[in-house]
Amino acid sequence: MLRYTVKRLLQLSVALLGLSLLLFAWFKALPGGPENRLLPENATDRQREALRAALGLDEPVWTQYGEFLGRIVRLDFGSSLSSGRPIATELAERLPATVELSLAAMLIAVGLGIPLGYLAAKRRGTWIDFGTVSGSLLGTCIPIFFLAAMLKVVFAQELGWLPTTFRLTAGADFTEVTGLRVFDGIITGEFDIAWDAVKHLILPAIALSSIPLAVIVRITRASVLDVVGEDYVRTADAKGLKPSTVRGRHVMRNAMLPIATIIGLLLGSLFAGAVLTESVFAFGGIGSFVYQATTERDYPALMGFILVIAVFYVVINLLVDLSYGLLDPRVRVRK
Amino acid sequence: MALLEVEDLRVAFGASTAVDGVSFSVPEGKVVGLVGESGCGKSVTSLAIMGLLPKGRGRKARQPVLAAASEPVGSGLKATAAAPQSIAASGGRSRGGADVNGRAVFDGTDLLSLAPAAMRRRRGKDLAMVFQDPLSSLNPVVPIGRQITEVLERHRGLKGDKASKEAANLLDRVGIPDPTRRLKEYPHQLSGGMRQRVLIAIAVACAPRLLIADEPTTALDVTIQAQILELLKDLVETEGTALLMITHDLGVVAGICDEVNVLYSGRVVESAPVRELFARPTHPYTIGLLGSIPRLDLPIHEPLTPIRGSIADVIRWHDGCAFAPRCDRVAAPCVEGEPALVGAVHAHRCVMAEEVA
Numbered sequence: 001m002l003r004y005t006v007k008r009l010l011q012l013s014v015a016l017l018g019l020s021l022l023l024f025a026w027f028k029a030l031p032g033g034p035e036n037r038l039l040p041e042n043a044t045d046r047q048r049e050a051l052r053a054a055l056g057l058d059e060p061v062w063t064q065y066g067e068f069l070g071r072i073v074r075l076d077f078g079s080s081l082s083s084g085r086p087i088a089t090e091l092a093e094r095l096p097a098t099v100e101l102s103l104a105a106m107l108i109a110v111g112l113g114i115p116l117g118y119l120a121a122k123r124r125g126t127w128i129d130f131g132t133v134s135g136s137l138l139g140t141c142i143p144i145f146f147l148a149a150m151l152k153v154v155f156a157q158e159l160g161w162l163p164t165t166f167r168l169t170a171g172a173d174f175t176e177v178t179g180l181r182v183f184d185g186i187i188t189g190e191f192d193i194a195w196d197a198v199k200h201l202i203l204p205a206i207a208l209s210s211i212p213l214a215v216i217v218r219i220t221r222a223s224v225l226d227v228v229g230e231d232y233v234r235t236a237d238a239k240g241l242k243p244s245t246v247r248g249r250h251v252m253r254n255a256m257l258p259i260a261t262i263i264g265l266l267l268g269s270l271f272a273g274a275v276l277t278e279s280v281f282a283f284g285g286i287g288s289f290v291y292q293a294t295t296e297r298d299y300p301a302l303m304g305f306i307l308v309i310a311v312f313y314v315v316i317n318l319l320v321d322l323s324y325g326l327l328d329p330r331v332r333v334r335k
Numbered sequence: 336m337a338l339l340e341v342e343d344l345r346v347a348f349g350a351s352t353a354v355d356g357v358s359f360s361v362p363e364g365k366v367v368g369l370v371g372e373s374g375c376g377k378s379v380t381s382l383a384i385m386g387l388l389p390k391g392r393g394r395k396a397r398q399p400v401l402a403a404a405s406e407p408v409g410s411g412l413k414a415t416a417a418a419p420q421s422i423a424a425s426g427g428r429s430r431g432g433a434d435v436n437g438r439a440v441f442d443g444t445d446l447l448s449l450a451p452a453a454m455r456r457r458r459g460k461d462l463a464m465v466f467q468d469p470l471s472s473l474n475p476v477v478p479i480g481r482q483i484t485e486v487l488e489r490h491r492g493l494k495g496d497k498a499s500k501e502a503a504n505l506l507d508r509v510g511i512p513d514p515t516r517r518l519k520e521y522p523h524q525l526s527g528g529m530r531q532r533v534l535i536a537i538a539v540a541c542a543p544r545l546l547i548a549d550e551p552t553t554a555l556d557v558t559i560q561a562q563i564l565e566l567l568k569d570l571v572e573t574e575g576t577a578l579l580m581i582t583h584d585l586g587v588v589a590g591i592c593d594e595v596n597v598l599y600s601g602r603v604v605e606s607a608p609v610r611e612l613f614a615r616p617t618h619p620y621t622i623g624l625l626g627s628i629p630r631l632d633l634p635i636h637e638p639l640t641p642i643r644g645s646i647a648d649v650i651r652w653h654d655g656c657a658f659a660p661r662c663d664r665v666a667a668p669c670v671e672g673e674p675a676l677v678g679a680v681h682a683h684r685c686v687m688a689e690e691v692a
Contacts, residue, residue: 230471231466231468231471231472232471232472232473232474232475234387234466234472235472235473235474235534235537236474237387237458238385238387238458238459238463238464238466239458239459239463239485239486239489239537240454240455240456240457240458240459240460240486240489240490241455241459241485241486241489242455242489245485245489249474249477249481249485250474250477253474253476253477254474254475327476328475328476329475329476329478329521329523330475330476330521330523
């Protein structure tokens, strides 16, 4: 298992290096370099040259790439062109909100999706199966921003059950540890803050979970249907084991393999969906930051964002691979 | 009374019949063979006895495309690999579920009428089964030790170290060297023969009175086949376990069985003590089976005699002998109504048997 992990880590660093090269090349190829964004339109060519030199843009490409690599290793993405603050700081402030939201959405998707998918497979051909499958189809069809807005109108504005915006009630006094408000509230003993954060999370998390939930239901259903027809499940039945043992140890352990892969991939894609959901609920994650950086051609900010998301993806992939190793002994590298 | 008495067992998957009134018995401590080609209903019979067929809901199951019930027998002979066969191959796990009728009396209780929970308490304990494909029959993500101890835990109440120790004993009993180390291994780390030994160890873990082996040697090399048969024979002799051996291999029957039942198209067509069957085969199907085996005592260029055609995908016994379309000795009486099983010790289902003999 250790060798397997090390091997995966090595593959991962190669992937990241390739990504940095791609990203660097991409930004080089973009039209309208950053000097045009910083200087007024009537700036002279000499002024442009001077700024290019100051930014290091006149150096040979490989030197620039080396510089670039050196800075991102130190997590120095430069300063935002619009706010002037270090990008690493901006991201660090906003990322926890997005992470918390994505994890909450995933918790709902997994917690509901796997049991529902299992139920649909077990009751295949009945109205339960039909209802679950059509419900999940509906889930993938509804645009997130629409669902988010409807949830907000019905449950927050009309019924008033849950708060409409932000991560905490305004003026709440809390201790910041990791930036994940629910988690922080629990570890610092501020349970009222944790509960307040949960209430603020519910609607955005439900909105964000709709697509992963639908996907997990369908994958679970297909995977369980695949596995229950396997000979080893019949062997387990032939042993006279209790149905719960057959289900847990023999069906679900095998059915989890494809589900784990999908969960990893979905977690990465949740960040994209989070941009929309965050804007509806004014959640203050990286969504608004990215939106602003894109419209204002804030290249360093975008670069920082893309790198962070890429690292997330790669790390999630690593976790999926490792979970595969744990779930399926055949994947482990032979001794 | 025998340990297991199967009486008029019928299994249907929707409108297609897989087993059409099979009766036989397995006496205490004896080895009984159930022989026939693919699709004759032997696997389905064993799964029905074990209660492992998916339950039918009493309504008609959806018909597989190829098995149109109205198809005449003659055309069914050509396109063969249809419904009952594929159902049998997939162990009866078709979508619609099976409707099982008849009786399978085991030690005084009709297994077919037991509630699912009651049947689960007996399965793996009083009667156990060894399956055909040892790789797919073991869970790939669970160590083999756990796959053995779970049955010890369930039926013998053994836990922890006691269960592991007993599992190691069982592996040793079925001839797996270094059993303690093997317990932690996964099925993909074992050879085919070893996997089959593990399945046998699981089956005999609770010292069942009846062991059902469904083609236990089909997926193995010839040398390993001989070892596995030897192991089964040894277990049966020392423990006094009765064995129901399901096979298409007459060599296996000759080597291990005391009594044989030959199945054709969902019915027993001949049953006899093993020596009697090989010495005086009576039903033309049995004669055909024996004629199609290579023999060492015949001249080397003597061609084998195959049976014409192949098994029909729709069972037809009611308006005549189902074997008639493939039989060389077919005559008018063969297609005039259902042939009955005649005889006691050596029984057969052929109206022309006197002429054949």
